[in-house]
Amino acid sequence: MSSQARVRGGCLVGDDPAVLLDSMFDIRGSAMQRSLKLFIDSETKYTVKKSYRGLSQKGPAATGEFIDDYRDVSGVKVEFHTVVHQNGEKFAEGVLSEIIINAEVDESLFEK
Helix, strand or coil, rough: CCCEEEEEEEECCEEEEEEEEEEEECHHHHHHEEEEEEEEECCCCCEEEEEEEEEEEEEEEEEEEEEEEEEEEEEEEEEEEEEEECEEEEEEEECCCCCCCCCCCCCHHHCC
């Protein structure tokens, strides 16, 4: 498996300046190579967009994930809002209300 990444330079995501990181990687067991573009906010250094070729219900699709509402959770910045577009159309939206890292888990949940 091989991969490579390049910083492509500045761009805008909406009205906000970002840096584009373009990466290529191999799919294990396949001759195919995939591309993933990460758009990193110039000020916060958070990922604000991911762009890749994905699969939709209708077949291959240009997919973009727009990420925002980062919050501190146990010392880690986590995104609470994501909007997914496929072929330029809004496909899905996810909003998290709470994230607990290293939460206590009742051992009885694993009993048979």
